[in-house]
Amino acid sequence: xxxxxxxxxxxxxxxxxxxxxxxxxxxxxxxxxxxxxxxxxxxxxxxxxxxxxxxxxxxxxxxxxxxxxxxxxxxxxxxxxxxxxxxxxxxxxxxxxxxxxxxxxxxxxxxxxxxxxxxxxxxxxxxxxxxxxxxxxxxxxxxxxxxxxxxxxxxxxxxxxxxxxxxxxxxxxxxxxxxxxxxxxxxxxxxxxxxxxxxxxxxxxxxxxxxxxxxxxxxxxxxxx
Amino acid sequence: xxxxxxxxxxxxxxxxxxxxxxxxxxxxxxxxxxxxxxxxxxxxxxxxxxxxxxxxxxxxxxxxxxxxxxxxxxxxxxxxxxxxxxxxxxxxxxxxxxxxxxxxxxxxxxxxxxxxxxxxxxxxxxxxxxxxxxxxxxxxxxxxxxxxxxxxxxxxxxxxxxxxxxxxxxxxxxxxxxxxxxxxxxxxxxxxxxxxxxxxxxxxxxxxxxxxxxxxxxxxxxxxx
Amino acid sequence: xxxxxxxxxxxxxxxxxxxxxxxxxxxxxxxxxxxxxxxxxxxxxxxxxxxxxxxxxxxxxxxxxxxxxxxxxxxxxxxxxxxxxxxxxxxxxxxxxxxxxxxxxxxxxxxxxxxxxxxxxxxxxxxxxxxxxxxxxxxxxxxxxxxxxxxxxxxxxxxxxxxxxxxxxxxxxxxxxxxxxxxxxxxxxxxxxxxxxxxxxxxxxxxxxxxxxxxxxxxxxxxxx
Amino acid sequence: xxxxxxxxxxxxxxxxxxxxxxxxxxxxxxxxxxxxxxxxxxxxxxxxxxxxxxxxxxxxxxxxxxxxxxxxxxxxxxxxxxxxxxxxxxxxxxxxxxxxxxxxxxxxxxxxxxxxxxxxxxxxxxxxxxxxxxxxxxxxxxxxxxxxxxxxxxxxxxxxxxxxxxxxxxxxxxxxxxxxxxxxxxxxxxxxxxxxxxxxxxxxxxxxxxxxxxxxxxxxxxxxx
Numbered sequence: 001x002x003x004x005x006x007x008x009x010x011x012x013x014x015x016x017x018x019x020x021x022x023x024x025x026x027x028x029x030x031x032x033x034x035x036x037x038x039x040x041x042x043x044x045x046x047x048x049x050x051x052x053x054x055x056x057x058x059x060x061x062x063x064x065x066x067x068x069x070x071x072x073x074x075x076x077x078x079x080x081x082x083x084x085x086x087x088x089x090x091x092x093x094x095x096x097x098x099x100x101x102x103x104x105x106x107x108x109x110x111x112x113x114x115x116x117x118x119x120x121x122x123x124x125x126x127x128x129x130x131x132x133x134x135x136x137x138x139x140x141x142x143x144x145x146x147x148x149x150x151x152x153x154x155x156x157x158x159x160x161x162x163x164x165x166x167x168x169x170x171x172x173x174x175x176x177x178x179x180x181x182x183x184x185x186x187x188x189x190x191x192x193x194x195x196x197x198x199x200x201x202x203x204x205x206x207x208x209x210x211x212x213x214x215x216x217x218x219x220x221x222x223x224x225x
Numbered sequence: 226x227x228x229x230x231x232x233x234x235x236x237x238x239x240x241x242x243x244x245x246x247x248x249x250x251x252x253x254x255x256x257x258x259x260x261x262x263x264x265x266x267x268x269x270x271x272x273x274x275x276x277x278x279x280x281x282x283x284x285x286x287x288x289x290x291x292x293x294x295x296x297x298x299x300x301x302x303x304x305x306x307x308x309x310x311x312x313x314x315x316x317x318x319x320x321x322x323x324x325x326x327x328x329x330x331x332x333x334x335x336x337x338x339x340x341x342x343x344x345x346x347x348x349x350x351x352x353x354x355x356x357x358x359x360x361x362x363x364x365x366x367x368x369x370x371x372x373x374x375x376x377x378x379x380x381x382x383x384x385x386x387x388x389x390x391x392x393x394x395x396x397x398x399x400x401x402x403x404x405x406x407x408x409x410x411x412x413x414x415x416x417x418x419x420x421x422x423x424x425x426x427x428x429x430x431x432x433x434x435x436x437x438x439x440x441x442x443x444x445x446x447x448x449x450x
Numbered sequence: 451x452x453x454x455x456x457x458x459x460x461x462x463x464x465x466x467x468x469x470x471x472x473x474x475x476x477x478x479x480x481x482x483x484x485x486x487x488x489x490x491x492x493x494x495x496x497x498x499x500x501x502x503x504x505x506x507x508x509x510x511x512x513x514x515x516x517x518x519x520x521x522x523x524x525x526x527x528x529x530x531x532x533x534x535x536x537x538x539x540x541x542x543x544x545x546x547x548x549x550x551x552x553x554x555x556x557x558x559x560x561x562x563x564x565x566x567x568x569x570x571x572x573x574x575x576x577x578x579x580x581x582x583x584x585x586x587x588x589x590x591x592x593x594x595x596x597x598x599x600x601x602x603x604x605x606x607x608x609x610x611x612x613x614x615x616x617x618x619x620x621x622x623x624x625x626x627x628x629x630x631x632x633x634x635x636x637x638x639x640x641x642x643x644x645x646x647x648x649x650x651x652x653x654x655x656x657x658x659x660x661x662x663x664x665x666x667x668x669x670x671x672x673x674x675x
Numbered sequence: 676x677x678x679x680x681x682x683x684x685x686x687x688x689x690x691x692x693x694x695x696x697x698x699x700x701x702x703x704x705x706x707x708x709x710x711x712x713x714x715x716x717x718x719x720x721x722x723x724x725x726x727x728x729x730x731x732x733x734x735x736x737x738x739x740x741x742x743x744x745x746x747x748x749x750x751x752x753x754x755x756x757x758x759x760x761x762x763x764x765x766x767x768x769x770x771x772x773x774x775x776x777x778x779x780x781x782x783x784x785x786x787x788x789x790x791x792x793x794x795x796x797x798x799x800x801x802x803x804x805x806x807x808x809x810x811x812x813x814x815x816x817x818x819x820x821x822x823x824x825x826x827x828x829x830x831x832x833x834x835x836x837x838x839x840x841x842x843x844x845x846x847x848x849x850x851x852x853x854x855x856x857x858x859x860x861x862x863x864x865x866x867x868x869x870x871x872x873x874x875x876x877x878x879x880x881x882x883x884x885x886x887x888x889x890x891x892x893x894x895x896x897x898x899x900x
Contacts, residue, residue, distance in 0.1 A: 107783075108781070110336050111334050150612055152609060155603050159601075
């Protein structure tokens, strides 16, 4: 009988462990543009977050899912929210968008009006929160790394970053302020006022260091949720 | 008793007539941009449609509602579909949009990508059809009236008109091809190849003749529904 | 005979005085866009420079000529340099341009590439210097007065201001750094981070205070030449 | 003595021939953008004009010089007219430009205003004619090959082609109307209304057939000069 008890206890323990394990594994979707599309590759920021989790023996706690598509603006995220995000039942969605909303004004004539940016962004947040999904916002890091605000689109990128910061406050969700992080880093290390090569390869897309900086910032928030 | 019967019959008839009358009054919402915003004023195309209905003793059959807002693009219509259109329970919605989706590429850098134009337009049609509302599409009439396709934005406007024609076919709804109507009219009457003054006052917004031509085209379809 | 001598002396003196007077009157051409076009009106910055000269009893020393045309970019100045500036034989030309080179990228798709901006600007300076005309450059003051570099076009305007500062250095001519002046002033007095109303009426064109600030800055340089 | 006479006659003849040969060799500069930059490569339109000349035994009559630089607009041609064209003393200059003046409105915000396009183009023609250089103009062939004028930039490209046609008339110089040639060709052979692949590889740059068509059109004019 003792043995039977022991066995059933062990079984219960296993069950409990599995159950706990399953319950605690958080599915985190990274929802964004080409920067996020590249982030699941070796060296990408999502891959690096996985490595950071691993180092702290927390791999089993997180399911990290990339949902980035090149060229996406906020209304592209809105249009594929159901099919690409809600459909996988995430616990947390980290939204990292904004570069193309500004950039495409110059390169395609199809950027996003600031007020529409805010409306579609609000709608995405609301739809996620309605499903009890935790939302984390990010400001767009850079289109050019010069630190004297003489990158062509700095003004507009600052404007849209302000919109995102204000949305985070209104929606009471955390914001990872990558724009500020990148500026601070460049002020320290980009003393020649170069437009690329510090955290980006081409003014926009992340190089190794850039991916690590983004991973570090995101990991801090992810652990805290 | 006979008289009483007669009276009650007459009363019933009156009731029936009123009832029929109420039932048959179609609410038609005109959903668009500044062209439609101006259309409810004296001389505007919606006002003129009312006059055409009146002439044919059909005023009582139609409830004409303007829902145009200056500067609107297809995704603005999408964003205010609930509040401005579905909320008033229309029988028919005539969508007249596209000029700003093209024009704002040039003037604000915030036009609409062709594929997003199609996606948001499809979504608007679908949401209306889900409520059993009849949908009628219009092609954007003009940004410039020159007839040799040398108006600056003719190429793009033709592209978006093709998208609308194709959407109408796919969704099996009528299309009022104002772009073709305006071109045909100008080929006949704009023999000096002027860029404005024939059907528009400023290349885009309708003058008296333009409002009448639009009213005539729309009235033909409205009667047929 | 004495009297005749006296008379001829007096006459000679008068002649001499007139001659001296004519020689010392400096013709200063203000060469620019709509901001300069408005500057000759009552309250405009050129009018105010005249008033400053008057207060210091130096009106007779300067001939102030406005040569501003609305919408002008650097290559418009280049194209009308002969007809509007060289033709009037100025001693000094104050070039105040750049806002439209940046702004028209957004509003017309026809801004000026940074490298072409530099080339045409250099050509204008060179052609003036070949005629021994003194040249003074100005940086473009503002398109929006917010002080956190979140005005839409701040990045680009900073870039073009850097080009002008660098041209001034290369050509060894003074630069009136209105962009810096306006920023400093706004940091002090625009504590609500408003986009207009401090030194501009509409983000770009000068209000009374703006005209005075520009007049003050220019007057300092004009006196020093 | 007879032999001496014969010899000296032969010598004179040789001299005469050389002289004639030198005098008649026409230097033709092709002045343009990336389309012309590629034209000197094997298969390019300038190379093909050389082959056409060869077939008709006229190689020795022409010196064909490519002067195309990628991304050039009319004012780039203006800025490098001295260094790249006048410096080589051409007899004929064939100007083939306009695509980027239109295209860069969309892709960089730095296209050329129509009135400035005309001014700089006129200035280039005038400077060439002042040196007694024959000038030939070309209209820009295509940005997209669809034949129903639904290529995004068709309207603007038609507008600039009209300006070029009108400049040719005013300056009394021949125009090679490549835009019309390409349209006619596509109406015949591009029956599926494809946007590329008929005469261009990518909507703008010439494929083999496109280079041949341009070579044929130019050769007709070159021979006639």
